[in-house]
Amino acid sequence: MKSKQHFDFWYAVNNTEIIQMPVRHLETFGATTLNYHLITEMMDAPGQIHVREGRMKASRPQIITPEAYSRTFLEGFGEEASKYVDWIKKHEKEVHILQYGYRLAQESFSENIISDKLPAVVERVKVDVKARNDPLGAVVVGVEEPWDVCLVKLFWEVVQHSAKTNIRQMVQRGLFEDAGGLPRGVRAEIEKEFLAASRDASHVAALHKKLQFYGVFDEYEDRFFALVREHKKP
Secondary structure (H helix, E strand, O other): OOOHHHHHHHHHHHOOEEEEOOOOOOOOOOOEEEEEEEEEEOOOOOOEEEEEEEEEEEOOOEEEOHHHHHHHHOOOOOHHHHHHHHHHHHOOOOOOEEEOOEEEEEEEEEEEEEEOOHHHHHHHHHHHHHHHOOOOEEEEEOOOOOHHHHHHHHHHHHHHHHHHHHHHHHHHOOOOOEEOOEEHHHHHHHHHHHHHHHHOHHHHHHHHHHHHHOOOHHHHHHHHHHHHHHHHOO
């Protein structure tokens, strides 16, 4: 039997409508802030409309190698997933995989309850957002519970809209080119992590996690432990 949490997730996804998408794609080489208006009807109070306004801070998309992706993807999946991963590995020169992530910015969150019909509120919000001329503004109609899943759907739609452009721009910069068994962009990310960890010991754990994720800890092991020893010096 499927859990209530699983049911609630798909209930929210299937009852979410993106009324207005951001017209600009996610940044390829930097973070992006999406400004959303989420409109829901109160479940226990018909005619009471909940309007939430806030920001989603999308992190810069990260290159994921087919090898790292396969280790993550195979967890909990069966034979067909293995066949899919084998295909990816055989065609890794043509396969480009990006990882996206976001967090909700609580400091910019606001909400209002409006007594009106849902279509009327949606129309007013649309007009208001359009007047702001914000290329990263979005209007979403969803469900009251779990409302945050509605934003997951928004983010997924934005990723789908952005991925082709993000990948093209990375290809133009040669970030998917092989550099000793890893894409050049991943090597650059590892170097950034080493630099951050050399300046601040609190970044060492993140560096270790990244090296493990890409399966290259053995390659960087001596350099990593030299860094750890440097931080332990009195």
